[in-house]
Amino acid sequence: MSQPSPAVQRRRMTVAVALILVLLAVAVVVVGAVSAGANGGAAGASASPTPTETPRPAPAEAAPPATVDTFDKAAHSLDDPMSIWVVVNKLRPMNPLDFEPEDLVFVPVEYTFEPYMRQEASDAVVAMFDAAESEADLFLASNSAFRSFGAQENIYDGDDLSTARPGFSEHQTGLTMDIGASSGECSIEQCFGDMPEGIWLRDNAYRFGFILRYPADKTAVTGYEWEPWHFRYVGIPLATEMHDRGITTLEEFFGLPPAPSYE
Structure with missing residues (x-):
C-alpha cells in the first residue's frame, strides 16, 4: 500500500x-x-440567611375593668331635714332653722343627759351599745343626743371650730349622738379617740349605720376639729359604702363643696 x-x-x-x-x-x-457549581453551592449555603422569627410587638396590657358605681346616691334627699342623709354643715343649715323631728324617742341607754333621737337612729344606738358590751366588754354612754335650736343657742360659745351655730348643728337632726365611756373618762375630749371605747366605735360604728362625722384630718372639709365622740346615723348601706371605699365625710362622698366656714 x-x-x-x-x-x-x-x-x-x-x-x-x-x-x-x-x-x-x-x-x-x-x-x-463543575468546580464553580460546587463552590457556588457552598457559598450559597454559607450565605443563606439564618431563619429568624419575625419580631412581634409585645401585647398591650389589658386595661383594668372600669369601676361602675352601683350605689344609688339619690336614694335619699340631702336637703330634706327628715331624710337620714340630710347634710348639715356651715354652708347647709337646717331648713327651717328651728326644725324639730316628729319621731323623737327616748334612747334606752346609759347617759349623762337624757338622750332623744329619731326612732331608727335610737334602735341602731341600742344595738351598737349592746355589741360593744358583748363583743369587747366595753360599756358606752350617751353624753348628748338631740338638741333643739333653743338648746344650741345656749351651748354655742362663739368657737366655730368646736361648736355649731344654732340652726347649723347636726344634733338638731335627731340623728347624732356624742358617745363616751360609761366611766366618764375623756368625755367630749379628743383623748377619747385613743381609748378602747373610742377605737371600737371608730372601727365598728359603720356596721350599725353610723359614721364618725368629724375625722381628725378633715377640718378643711367639715369645718370642725376632730371629734372622736361625735357619731352621725346615716343608715347601714351608706355607712358601709363609705367605709368600704375609704371616704370619711358626707361632703366628699356626695361631691358637695367643703364647708370650712360660714358664708
Missing part, C-alpha cells in the same frame, strides 16, 4: 491536533463549570 503524500499527512496531523485542542477546551469548560 502506498504511503500518503506529505501534504495529506500534514492535513491529517493538523485535523488531529485541532480535535485534541477542541476536546481539551471542552474538558476545561466542563471541569470549570
Whole structure:
C-alpha cells in the first residue's frame, strides 16, 4: 500500500491536533463549570440567611375593668331635714332653722343627759351599745343626743371650730349622738379617740349605720376639729359604702363643696 503524500499527512496531523485542542477546551469548560457549581453551592449555603422569627410587638396590657358605681346616691334627699342623709354643715343649715323631728324617742341607754333621737337612729344606738358590751366588754354612754335650736343657742360659745351655730348643728337632726365611756373618762375630749371605747366605735360604728362625722384630718372639709365622740346615723348601706371605699365625710362622698366656714 502506498504511503500518503506529505501534504495529506500534514492535513491529517493538523485535523488531529485541532480535535485534541477542541476536546481539551471542552474538558476545561466542563471541569470549570463543575468546580464553580460546587463552590457556588457552598457559598450559597454559607450565605443563606439564618431563619429568624419575625419580631412581634409585645401585647398591650389589658386595661383594668372600669369601676361602675352601683350605689344609688339619690336614694335619699340631702336637703330634706327628715331624710337620714340630710347634710348639715356651715354652708347647709337646717331648713327651717328651728326644725324639730316628729319621731323623737327616748334612747334606752346609759347617759349623762337624757338622750332623744329619731326612732331608727335610737334602735341602731341600742344595738351598737349592746355589741360593744358583748363583743369587747366595753360599756358606752350617751353624753348628748338631740338638741333643739333653743338648746344650741345656749351651748354655742362663739368657737366655730368646736361648736355649731344654732340652726347649723347636726344634733338638731335627731340623728347624732356624742358617745363616751360609761366611766366618764375623756368625755367630749379628743383623748377619747385613743381609748378602747373610742377605737371600737371608730372601727365598728359603720356596721350599725353610723359614721364618725368629724375625722381628725378633715377640718378643711367639715369645718370642725376632730371629734372622736361625735357619731352621725346615716343608715347601714351608706355607712358601709363609705367605709368600704375609704371616704370619711358626707361632703366628699356626695361631691358637695367643703364647708370650712360660714358664708
